[in-house]
Amino acid sequence: MIEIMRTMVSYLGSDHKHTALSGGDHLTCEREQGAKRHVQCSNTPGGRIEQLEPCIDGWHCVMNFMILIWQKLHKDSQEDYGTLSSLFARIGCSKAKKPKNDMHTCQAAFLKVFKGHIVTAGCKEFDIEGHKEVNQSLLSSVAQTVVKEFTVIPEALLGESVIDSGDKVHGYARVLCHFASLVLLFVDAWKEGDGERVIRLWKILMLHFHAEKKTKYALEALRLQFQLATLQPYLSHQLTWGRFINTHGGLGRNIPCDLHNEHINKLYKNIISNMGANFTKTASTWAARSVSSLHRISMAFDSPWPLTSRLTSTVKQQLTARGQMRRTSRQL
Template sequence: MKEMRQKTERINLGVLEKNEQYNDQMTDICEFIHKFVPGHSEEENCAQEPQKVLSGGDYLTYERHKQAKNCKSNCRTPSKQLKGLVPKIEEFHNQAEFLKLIWSLLYDTSSSNSIGTLYAARNKMNSRNVPSDPHDNFYASSEFMDKVTTAYIIAGGLHHFKMENLHSKPKPDYAGPVGDHDAMKEYIMEHAHQFVENHAVPHVQNLPDYGIQSNDIKCRYCDKEYRRPMSLRKHEARIHGHPDPQFNQQSGISPPVKTSYKSSVYDYTKLCLTLGLLRLNHNDAIRFGDGERLLRLAKFFCLYYKGGKCPKYAFALLETTAQAQCLLSERQAERFVWNRTVNHQGKIDTNHPNDLDLEHCNKVFKEDVHTYRGKYTEKTILRVSRSALATDGICKKFDNVSSVRQCSGKHKKTDMADDIQLLAEQLHSIGNVFDIDDSRVHDSFPNLKDPLASLNMEDIQTWISGSLKKFSSKHYV
């Protein structure tokens, strides 16, 4: 925390008239940044290795960045090969993508009458600025999801402690050690733990015990090496009798019979709560700049993206995990893990994602450059790119001193609390969303399943080992 509360120093390198969506222009961008890498050399035949510096972006930028490095991998010198840049995916775009995943699973405009669903909550709280695609208004969607998750936690608390409403007290059995602060804290944490175990931990199957268990395709009994995973499986099952459903089916065991599945109101509750809590945890880790926790969460996000049909982000997060665990050197990995946020206020919980900070800079720059009405030269761009943030800072300070009221668009805390209370009451007393009753269903979500529970672990195993193989052939080191 001592490190993460330090104020960030931001140095503006200027604005290029390039578009990172085109491969050739992305290469130009990378070459431009590489000049700032310590150890960069323009000389021909200079074998000096530059230091490695992180270079982050959203998913597309990340992909193009890797391509640019691949294109240059045959150049003569390490500097020309862009060896000093380590591409990295940033957290703000990850936040946005996860919100989108939540929407794709739980948001349906035909569910306005089903109490407990996101769309019903939107109507109850009259949050008309919440769009069908969360990317259309990220902040409104994000604040809305904060409220819904909090309301779900409160309703869950009422259910857990068997309370009638927000104003009643817990039954004597649940009162806890009132008065003793430390004991009370422990008591609450214990119940919180129980609550999460009961309602928010999805059932995930283990990776299968057959097939590839590590990066070398080697028999675990006799160390014989294979080229293809399937031959290894066959060998292990046939020669050593290793249990594998495809090669030694024991008679009598038939595949599980598919029963018609119908998801209940409680299934929705569980998924909504699980995703909501994961999201809160992620946001909290970002606020504290807790890189280690962000990397731990990346593993969950990776599987959710995989199961929730966002293959690109699933792949990117798998690669992120691999970067931290094995692709980068220990020193690089430490930097990679702990350089995900900036902190402008110098408090322990005022970090925000690197890419969000950049979006902010872009906005300020664009506002300033618009005053030129399209008539600008390279010179003006350079000037504005250097002055825009400073001017913006001066204007803000001036507004502050002369008490010009700013409409920040944010709701007051009291509004939030009112909305949350309203929703929590409804979820608890009318919706009974925590009651396990299979006969009650949300009509718009007949087949809702936690994406983690429906993952095919054999496919995941093949995907992970295949991807690791791909990563290992790339130019990170």
């Protein structure tokens, strides 16, 4: 790790005047911090690797939060009424089993179930059975009622006592909506590039990680707040607003930097896997430097041709978004 970090520093120049952020998941940050502690007695700033500041990124944090949600709410049995397993089977998302193995599928299925809960709660408040147009002036008061009755809110924030209905399915749905709203807020903040909202959500997730004994990410969330308060102003600004990247252009299409790194790592692994006996340290370095250019060339070559993957097995017809919401609402 020390050699890797010094290679990264070599791209920053030799004047040792500028510090750059080095983002990643908890394991990457932990190893970088250990490497800096190992060389902290060096005589020069370059030897102490002072030009790199390890920091935690958001996508892996949300993945660990999704794992926490699955541990609390997801069971293998599909017979329990109103649970995630039952609803996933109902809407055709039975592949959403482990966020660590398939984060995108689990996140998409979880948010579909959440939207079904919101539609059900809105229909209950408006006393309607289908999708009808309602007066826009009522939406604010109805949204407040839905949040109060169908999500988990501390009494200190609500300003009044929370009434427990005694319905276990309703209580389960309230916890599910609370967790799903946090995930949806994080995803929306990514897409819009809202760094301040991401930092606020980090504070909320820190409390959840601490309550569920996920001490490593709880400490990283706390360390992030310390970094924002103690780093130089330009680094604090970069740590807040430089957490996203947009590779396709357009509004609302940002993704976290660590997710972009995962995409690049996948491309890099595909390149070196085809080297065979020609794999050397020099070849690996050239592949790492050219992976983005090679990807653009391959995409430019494939895009003019209407190439589609041939299906080799029968695929079940997928439900539409409206059909998935209807099935979720009927079960709830």
